Amino acid sequence: MSDVTGYMPQPSQPRLSLPVGACDCHTHVFGPQSTFPYADNALFRPQDAPKEVLFALHEHLGIDRCVIVQSGCHGFDNSAMLDAMKARPGQYLGVALAPVDISEASLAGLAEQRVRGIRFNFMPHLDAAASPEEIVAFSRRLEKYGMHLQVHLHHTLIKSIGETLQQAATPVVIDHMGRIDASQGRDQAAFNALMTLMENERFLVKVSGCDRASALGSPYTDAVPFAQKLVKHFPDRVLWGTDWPHPNLKGGPPDDGILVDILEGIAPDPLHRKALLVDNPARFYDF
Template sequence: MIAPNLPYHPSPRRPEISLPPGACDAHCHVFGPAARFPFAPERTYTPIDAPKETLFALHRHLGIDRAVLVQASCHGTDNSAMLDMIAASDGACRGVAMVRADVTDAELRALHEGGVRGVRFNFVTHLGKDADFGGIRGIVEKIAPLGWHAVVHFDADRLPVLAPFLKELPLPMVIDHMGRVDASKGVGQPAFGMLLDLMEDDRFWVKVCGPERISRAGPPFHDAVPFARLLVDRFTDRVLWGTDWPHPNIKVHMPDDGALVDLLAHVAPDPARLRTLLVDNPTRLYWPETVRSAAPAGALAEKV
């Protein structure tokens, strides 16, 4: 059965905190519109249309200048909607694709030219069949020459099996949503300890986003803050943040994206660390060609 999704927040508040110039939403999605970019027949959920125009407007409202679009399973390996938004962003967007195990070098080069800089692999029960280890190894071998990285999305209980495998892969890896740990179990829980162990390897990065996914207390998701704060403090140069808009598969508490931005005041209260999280780190990973430039990143605005 294909599950429907809740609509995203209709009127997120304007954040109380100001984000630094060049701030990046390093985890967000664009869905459809389905009439132009159909959803994959094999999907396990049907999202609400979340087109690029709405996401551009949200980022302007929040004070965000750049974005990394992450391909989600509802579009499968058809990355067209993501590539369309990247093309409309005047260089302010990059992408993380999903690809087939038999993807060709020519297809990967086309994705690279379109602004893609990584591939995502899913190990989350509600999203269907896990990515195949053999297929992942083959894809990694193909993307390594492009300088790409892998984004890994998993349920925390998969870590005992996944961690040894991930350590074998010879490229940078970004872990989604703080490893989807259960915030009610505290930072001393074994799953979070395994995540911290992975992060001791400097090939690993982690996204301190998705507080609504790990929280058990509900809005304003403050029970997720200790996890994000610890990761930012301990691994300052390998953390990323994103909204996760339009929040697919949220069942109860659809977050206000302005409130999610304001959580950053607790996650990274030091201005230098906030800039590293929102500007410097995503620049190094997704816009490395600009690292030597002193010019600020271009504002996120759709071409007209």
């Protein structure tokens, strides 16, 4: 466990103008710890990244809507996320962390507050809250609330866990392109497994995390082609997010202005870019 360096306080001004209604489908809020303390068993303890800084970032980047994803440092206490959502009603929705044995009343309460899904982690640095089989069973409870599964998994697990998740009763969102490693080349087994998984219309994928996938660093030219291919082949089932404030990222935080500008490479067709940023989030999250 260690303190984690946070976001870049003054990101560059993007050259790219985003379409009206653009959505950042993957951000977090951390703390402030004086109000929303971290879980006692938190595996990482980032610096505060409160809602006010997130709102200012989105104004700077030209982003109108957002999906806040609950972070493991707060455990199953979704209070910081819900507080940020309430400050921007209708514009900011959420994806929570919850155990598969969450009470029906608590699950209904999250849905009523416009939490749109529940996230599960399968990454070495994070605790796995349930097995893939348990998650599939849990999806049947989510279905009646119109909620979805979101999974954050290591690239070596795309094929094995993906096969199980095809039995889910709800849509399944794959985070950060399945955490592929761009250094392994464009014909790597993990990305091929992701492309195969996406043939199932139950799945969506976030073409976020180029900064995490890249071996070359900014502007992530080795990682952008993977995102571009997903957008080209599955234009109606791709989502995008900054992943601000970029937790657990070695080498320091990226420039969020650059993350916006590489959208020209990720989605060079303006119609695909509008679908990625506006139409798909509006439809899927029901803004």
